[in-house]
Amino acid sequence: xxxxxxxxxxxxxxxxxxxxQIKAQIEENLKRVYQSALVEEVPDRFKQLLDQLKVAEAxxxxxxxxGQP
Amino acid sequence: MIPEKNVDTDPRDQIVEHxxxxxxxxxxxxxNVSTADDLVQETILKAWGSIDKFQRGSNLQAxxxxxxxxxxYSSLRKTRREVADPDGAHAATLSVKPDHDGRMAFTDFLRAxxxxxxxxxxxxxxxxxxxxxxxEAAEMMGVAAGTVKSRASRARKRLAQLLGLAEGxxxxxxxxxxxxxxxxxxxxxxx
Numbered sequence: 001x002x003x004x005x006x007x008x009x010x011x012x013x014x015x016x017x018x019x020x021q022i023k024a025q026i027e028e029n030l031k032r033v034y035q036s037a038l039v040e041e042v043p044d045r046f047k048q049l050l051d052q053l054k055v056a057e058a059x060x061x062x063x064x065x066x067g068q069p
Numbered sequence: 070m071i072p073e074k075n076v077d078t079d080p081r082d083q084i085v086e087h088x089x090x091x092x093x094x095x096x097x098x099x100x101n102v103s104t105a106d107d108l109v110q111e112t113i114l115k116a117w118g119s120i121d122k123f124q125r126g127s128n129l130q131a132x133x134x135x136x137x138x139x140x141x142y143s144s145l146r147k148t149r150r151e152v153a154d155p156d157g158a159h160a161a162t163l164s165v166k167p168d169h170d171g172r173m174a175f176t177d178f179l180r181a182x183x184x185x186x187x188x189x190x191x192x193x194x195x196x197x198x199x200x201x202x203x204x205e206a207a208e209m210m211g212v213a214a215g216t217v218k219s220r221a222s223r224a225r226k227r228l229a230q231l232l233g234l235a236e237g238x239x240x241x242x243x244x245x246x247x248x249x250x251x252x253x254x255x256x257x258x259x260x
Binding site: 022026 | 085088097106114173
């Protein structure tokens, strides 16, 4: 395979020129993975769950107060 | 002076402000929205119930992230096959090459990212993407800062490998094993 040597050299030269660029692209894409999830609207059910927990907590407190002599 | 315990503010009232990053972390970690939402729900319930364990004045978001990742890993331990290889070397390499201009498509990137082990996705999202420091990530992950660094480096290497980038070997470690292998093979006279 007479072409393999020059192919490998080309690949190596390419590597050196591109490695920083590729590294930067990986970082950029990782940020994008998180950012694309971050812009999504949070389903209402989580806020509702927190509200329910708060109400339950308040009721518990009232009940505890009323239970006192 | 800041009082040690401020009775007027309940940190539970601030959980709502962290739902968005919490869910983004869950989605990035699990790569599955419904699994992520189940995790967020469980995290909210656990955080609410054990708010006494939260140290006031410390980072609430980091605390919530910690609960979420611990919940995720303990549910995985219960259900998943034992993965003897947290570095994900068992996963088949996808042959995704960057375009000729060197840019990789986001969909290709996501495919490779999905192939990573949970531990690798986690470390890359925590330190790279969501902006936590190595030390904060170490605390959340319950490991030493050095472990975070080496895991992140292995994860990046694995990701480059999955992306079909031969430079994955050399890019982050300084040893271009793949190219070297090709070169040494090429130097052997064909016969």
